[in-house]
Amino acid sequence: MKKAYAFTGPSNSGKTTLICKISEYLQSLNLKVAIIKHDPKDKAIFDINTKDSYKFYSTGASVAVISPKRTTFFHNESLEFDEILKRFDADIILVEGLKTLPLPRLCVFCKEVDESYLEFSDAIATYSKKDYKITHFNLDDIKAISEFIITNAKEI
Template sequence: MKKRRLAVAFTGPSNSGKTTLIEKIAKLLIKEYKVAIIKNDPKDKAKFDIEGKDSYKFFQTGAEVVVTSPTRTTYFSHRKKSLEDIIDMVNDFDILLVEGLKTLPLPRIAVFRNSLDESYLGYIEAIATDESVDKNSIPENIDILDLNNPNQVIEWIFKNAKEV
């Protein structure tokens, strides 16, 4: 029997609290589940290695690079991967949390602090926010979650995440 795996995505403006929320959720879920996280880096600004180290030198050749140790495996790729490619690579997880990648067909939680960006409303199912956002401007078909209550967000994930 194929194991049930769930995926959900988080979206929102820069510095809205997406990473913090995902981190809190992952720390709670990891106690009972295998959790995988995909983070989108749309501006290609993340730094993963240190110039001069072997893995950096290998990656600079243009090759696909895997660094393995007794405690972790790191994969550096020059090729864009689809969600299916990444799921196949990670493979062994119960819950996949995706930050960004708004084109992926996944149930999506938008994270807002201070103000609501209505441009997100067309492709989200829930909003995680704090008291600073006017909830009256949120359409009725969108669930409202407390940004400071990761357990409530986890409950929503188990009810609404997509099986992958």
């Protein structure tokens, strides 16, 4: 049984860093992890240590990047999300972006919180102390966030 959980937030909000930490934590629990990243502008560059795909792969997870023209793990055509899921042997799939997918979602903000994201999210991870009337985690509490994800990820 595979489960999936998604992450959302603006550029430079801390999504990649958090997903990497969660991937490593989940793997320490002997779970197989895959990560799918959305590249809506088809501008991803691979195999460079400063890029998200490289960071994700470095955690030990399987990784796919979906763009309008290709799916990279390396595949020369775009695949639908469901088709990619079939290719992964994983217990849990972490998804960065793809806001339209019907998945539970954590909103990530390492700096200022854009509350417009909250209506699409089940939880928030931030350093803010403000009450957002949604499940709220400190961005550094990887164990609590990971346990929440394990419990709330959607079976797929």
